[in-house]
Amino acid sequence: MSKSIHPLIHRHPRFAVIGLSLVLFLHAFGCTGLRYAGAPPPSYDVDEDLKQLAEYFKPATAVKNYYEKTEPTPKDRDAVISARLVMINLEYIKWLRTVTADKQFLDTAADVLVLSLDLAATITGGKTGKTILSAVSAGVTGSKTSIDKHYYYEKTIPALIAAMNAQRKVVLERILIGMKGGLEDYSFEQALSDVYEYYQAGTFMGAVMAIQSDSGAKEKKADEKILMLTRPTPDEKEAVRILQPVWVKLYEDVKAGKLTQEQVNILRKALQNLKVDIPSADKEVLERLHRLEQQHEKSAVEILKALKDAGYPIPK
Amino acid sequence: MKTIRFGVAGDNNLADINEILSDQEALNSEFLDSKIAYQDQRVVNLVTFNLYDDASVPKELVLKKKSQEPPQNATQFWEGVMVASKETVVVVAYRAK
Numbered sequence: 001m002s003k004s005i006h007p008l009i010h011r012h013p014r015f016a017v018i019g020l021s022l023v024l025f026l027h028a029f030g031c032t033g034l035r036y037a038g039a040p041p042p043s044y045d046v047d048e049d050l051k052q053l054a055e056y057f058k059p060a061t062a063v064k065n066y067y068e069k070t071e072p073t074p075k076d077r078d079a080v081i082s083a084r085l086v087m088i089n090l091e092y093i094k095w096l097r098t099v100t101a102d103k104q105f106l107d108t109a110a111d112v113l114v115l116s117l118d119l120a121a122t123i124t125g126g127k128t129g130k131t132i133l134s135a136v137s138a139g140v141t142g143s144k145t146s147i148d149k150h151y152y153y154e155k156t157i158p159a160l161i162a163a164m165n166a167q168r169k170v171v172l173e174r175i176l177i178g179m180k181g182g183l184e185d186y187s188f189e190q191a192l193s194d195v196y197e198y199y200q201a202g203t204f205m206g207a208v209m210a211i212q213s214d215s216g217a218k219e220k221k222a223d224e225k226i227l228m229l230t231r232p233t234p235d236e237k238e239a240v241r242i243l244q245p246v247w248v249k250l251y252e253d254v255k256a257g258k259l260t261q262e263q264v265n266i267l268r269k270a271l272q273n274l275k276v277d278i279p280s281a282d283k284e285v286l287e288r289l290h291r292l293e294q295q296h297e298k299s300a301v302e303i304l305k306a307l308k309d310a311g312y313p314i315p316k
Numbered sequence: 317m318k319t320i321r322f323g324v325a326g327d328n329n330l331a332d333i334n335e336i337l338s339d340q341e342a343l344n345s346e347f348l349d350s351k352i353a354y355q356d357q358r359v360v361n362l363v364t365f366n367l368y369d370d371a372s373v374p375k376e377l378v379l380k381k382k383s384q385e386p387p388q389n390a391t392q393f394w395e396g397v398m399v400a401s402k403e404t405v406v407v408v409a410y411r412a413k
Contacts, residue, residue: 229336
């Protein structure tokens, strides 16, 4: 594990801070303190159900059972995979309850667990198993509502859990699609590898790595401020509508080599009105003004006004 | 052509996110993809756009949950996870034909 963590922390010291915060956070509250996230212990006993499930699924989760088959079928593969998914999901919910009290996160995780329980019940088909599974399913969804949403709420944790839930969904979807195919399309070994990845996605370190490996986040400098897009005001929308034919006309003129020096001078004046840097090359002036709008450096309302004030004939 | 990233808050619902992205596309730019990122202690959708070098506007953008029926006369061009209504959802992006 250390091999995979050290380079990450070395390259991105802020992950060391997050990691240290997590260690301190978990150490400070301990496992039992957060066990029920500030709520009384639920009537539903997760540990007991996990024990029952483990007993029921123990034969199904064993890899050797698959390899012992002389002619394994997709159903044999799916029996092992679905059993493992159930176990991972139940452990995930158990663990999640110790670190967050956010109902939304628990809802999402519980929904995935219920999905995997249904899947396992369909594949295993056993009546006893189905009874246990449906009881667990009802227990999980029933008990999550008793949690105090605001207890032990911590800002870093929800962000990581959101990333974990998201990454788990991506991997789970891949597994579910794979399980629809034959062994030649989705081998047992590939399925096992995906299940392991699914488990990894449900860990804090997996979440940190997912955020770090996200190409967007990776390119983004720690202190880089990303502009948040919001819904434009009616005035802004109207200004965008009015400006569109202006850009069309100007770019057509450029393409046809008909952009006059007078037009360029008006565009320069507009940039001057907006109090921004003005490129020295004439051919860059239009792009500079257009980019101000595209990148939200200036609002469409401001650009429209600057063009009007510079003397550009704005169409109605 | 220039590529740029913006953030879109995850407390918007999917319809609002669709509208916000479409409004950006009206500024002669094209939505490419979205990734979940962490900014200012919250999870946001980090959306990538191509900024056109002319006044073109891409065809209509439609975002749907993976579980929903795809729109007619549209082509899927992206699929991934977004945060909408504060929940993670698998989203498919379509472009009108």
